[in-house]
Amino acid sequence: MHAVVIGAGIIGLATAWRLKKDGWSVTIVDPTPGNGASYAAAGMLAPASEVVWGQSPLYSLMIAAAQLYPTFAEELATASGHHLGYAQTETLVCASDAADRQSLRELCALQTSLGLSLELIAGTQARALEPALGPGVTAAVRIEGDHSIDPRRMTDALQALLTESIVRRRVAALASDGSRTRGVALANGQNIVADQVVVCAGADTGTIEGMPRLPLRSVWGDVVRLSVPRRLQPIVTRTIRGLVRGRPVYLVPRPDGTLVLGASVREDGVDGISAGGVHQLLRDIERVVPSVLECEITDVTARARPGSPDDLPLIGRIDEGCVVSTGYFRHGILLAPLGAQLTADLTRGESGDADMLTAVDPSRFAQDIRKGDSR
Ligand SMILES: Cc1cc2nc3c(=O)[nH]c(=O)nc-3n(C[C@H](O)[C@H](O)[C@H](O)COP(=O)(O)OP(=O)(O)OC[C@H]3O[C@@H](n4cnc5c(N)ncnc54)[C@H](O)[C@@H]3O)c2cc1C
Missing domain, CATH: 3.30.9.10 (D-Amino Acid Oxidase, subunit A, domain 2)
Incomplete structure (x- = not known):
């Protein structure tokens, strides 16, 4: 199976790495890999100090992600040979x-x-x-329990592991056969065919033609x-x-x-x-x-x-050939191992954690994002 991942920020890269480890062939398309929000992030892994009033579904995601971090960081450091600036101090x-x-x-x-x-x-x-x-x-x-990591080092490490899969181009549009996404059209006119397209284009997700309108800001x-x-x-x-x-x-x-x-x-x-x-x-x-x-x-x-309107990510299926994973707001570095896991589960057609997938389903904003419903 072949997936095209749009966007080489922490979410696209971590998802692509996960799919690759599961035996998928991946192509990651990004004109400037690692240079989006992930380049700015401080890298606080702070499930406790990021708690604010009225965001209860987010707490359990942050706590679950923090629990995945030691293993995720160790695997990434070992596989890439990179230091990630991971500090487990309080x-x-x-x-x-x-x-x-x-x-x-x-x-x-x-x-x-x-x-x-x-x-x-x-x-x-x-x-x-x-x-x-x-x-x-x-x-x-x-x-x-609130730690930190260096996101620039993380995206460098992930890029080193995926270097042969990265295409430095902008995706202009999803390529569809009318009923499902079949690949992507690049800004230079080239097309890449895929079994699944995974859209991880951060704040620019809405600029890709063919994407349903998402409540992103x-x-x-x-x-x-x-x-x-x-x-x-x-x-x-x-x-x-x-x-x-x-x-x-x-x-x-x-x-x-x-x-x-x-x-x-x-x-x-x-x-x-x-x-x-x-x-x-x-x-x-x-x-x-x-x-x-x-x-x-x-x-x-x-x-x-x-x-996103409620500060939770937007992770869900757009159609039989396309999954979106964005809206990570101020927690994308912390949530990366969990977001990559949920996104990869959806991409592979596996059920994943039902409660978490419901919490992050983009259709929670009273609008069905599956293709054809709203643009
Ligand atoms: C100042 C600041 C501090 C932060 N501090 C923290 C922190 O301490 N802890 C924490 O957990 N989070 C933090 N965050 C949040 C975190 O950085 C984001 O949630 C996370 O980086 C989002 O990752 P992403 O991969 O979705 O997006 P991005 O990193 O923005 O990646 C998206 C990628 O998609 C690419 N792209 C866009 N459009 C296209 C297209 N059409 N074709 C191809 N590619 C495209 C872009 O070039 C980009 O590389 C911070 C953010 C900022 C701005």
């Missing part, structure tokens, strides 16, 4: 004033009620763990990468997330000593780097870890997260 979520401390307490209660393991500590205890925390940090939550994020002067190393030894007047900010230390500072969340249509977005990140992190301002900026990136 996360510290810090509050920077009384109102933020109260929000943190309430969120803690929700997270604990879901069975997540965490510990609320005072600002002084947090500074004993991370001396670079600013004097304004008045409380923090230790979350043992682009949620832009600016993210800053920094190197730390030798005299300050290491500034922090675990992921630091902060709440600053209700705004989230985070700092992820990489095993190579560099830092990732993120991320703005904006739907202003500015598809390049936003000056205001970067300014706010620097201003907010100054409250939480002031010495970050002594570091050197090495990279600033802005990319669009593929958002």
Whole structure:
């Protein structure tokens, strides 16, 4: 069986790798592999600190994905011979004033009620763990199970394993015989025939002709990468997330000593780097870890997260020859092993986990996406 996977972000690549391991022949089509949202992502694997009110179906997906991660990361590192920057150190979520401390307490209660393991500590205890925390940090939550990985290293590793299967072209349209998808038409006029087409084109999924209209939106994020002067190393030894007047900010230390500072969340249509977005990140992190301002900026990136109305992915069958897997919003790196598994199950025509597939079915928005129903 042959699958064409549209999109070489973390989701397309992880799905293609999975199908290949199951004996499928795969072709992955992308003009700029690994350069979408996955290129910007900080790589927090944070089932607990990403919990927000009113998203209960998402919690179980995040927890299930986090459980798959150690095996997934080990298999990928072993098969590719690449280091993935996988850090299984805890996360510290810090509050920077009384109102933020109260929000943190309430969120803690929700997270604990879901069975997540965490510990609320005072600002002084947090500074004993991370001396670079600013004097304004008045409380923090230790979350043992929230880890991180380097998404750029992951997509590099996956591309190395799939290099002969990658075609650097843009897909213009799905190729259909009128009743089912039979392959893809490339922007250069070439066609590729396939038994199954798997659409993993992130926020650009809607630009492919022949795709049903999905409720997808682009949620832009600016993210800053920094190197730390030798005299300050290491500034922090675990992921630091902060709440600053209700705004989230985070700092992820990489095993190579560099830092990732993120991320703005904006739907202003500015598809390049936003000056205001970067300014706010620097201003907010100054409250939480002031010495970050002594570091050197090495990279600033802005990319669009593929958002859905309820922040859950959109994974489902479009017709007998086509499956879509997108809408991973701010959790695509965490959800990648699980999303790839569910998408591969659908592609192979296997039943998969019925509860999870129902939760992510794109038709949940009162619209049947199977071809012919809505464009
Ligand atoms: C600033 C920022 C920080 C983030 N931090 C985290 C984090 O800490 N943890 C986490 O879990 N998630 C995080 N995310 C979210 C995560 O990055 C995304 O959910 C995930 O990368 C989505 O992966 P994807 O493969 O669906 O999309 P993408 O990575 O965007 O890949 C889609 C690919 O499809 C290709 N494509 C598009 N159209 C076509 C076409 N017509 N033909 C061929 N190819 C096409 C594109 O070139 C692209 O390479 C973050 C996102 C951002 C922006």
